[in-house]
Amino acid sequence: MKKSIEEIQKEIISEFSDLTDWEEKFQYLIELGEELPAYPEEKRTESYLVPGCQSRVWVCPSLENGELQFYADSDTALTKGLIAILIRVFSGHSPKEIANASLEFIDAIGLSKFLSISRRNGLSSMVNMLQNFAKNSGSEI
Template sequence: MTIEAIQNEIIDEFSMFEDWEERYQYMIDLGKDLPIINDQYKTESNIIKGCQSKVWVHAELNDDKIEFTADSDAIITKGIIAILIRVFNDQHPKDIIDANTDFIDKIGLKEHLSPTRANGLVSMIKQLKLYAIAYQTQIK
């Protein structure tokens, strides 16, 4: 499935909810379903800088696609990273690098986050794309 198709699915899912309380609950539920990062990757070097909460992300390149795992110590933040992992997981590095993240504005996420969480969201996207840039150089 393409990044754009996944983003459109997420937009459709968020449009089903009446208010932001329901959307937050949905994000929390997504976070609960997030494939948990192995404890060996919960290291200082895998913490996303710029997040108020602790967010760990690990990436591996398999068959020219990046597989992400993550965790967070905060339930809303865990839901946010779960959404981003869903979009970018099992995708080619170039597709991640080139991906537009307008879907975040379309679901209204950034405007319903505190300024520190919104900054954390930007930091998460930046880090996932940095992993993609690093792995892109390894593909022939």
């Protein structure tokens, strides 16, 4: 059975609670980013760039069978890990679920506390872009 956005967030919170310090947490985020599938070169265009990010982050949505799938890449390892964790939470859910999702895990694992202001702003921009894709993806909302 498919996991809800809330269940996925709980899994992430649990995974991060096992890590003892921020060096381990950042390393884990980097590892998550390394697991992203290859991003198509033809989608590395301005129209797929996340605005408001210090790093370059590309996100491409795809609506498949009423569910959004997201593909992404970044030019920095930590940012790639941040987008990877957001994709894990959102991909495979309906636009309505994504648009209405509340992301408690960001505070629960300490990202809003331990990321620099510019990275927090970038993370917020990524969340906004993913949820805007959901809001603009059709009649389900």
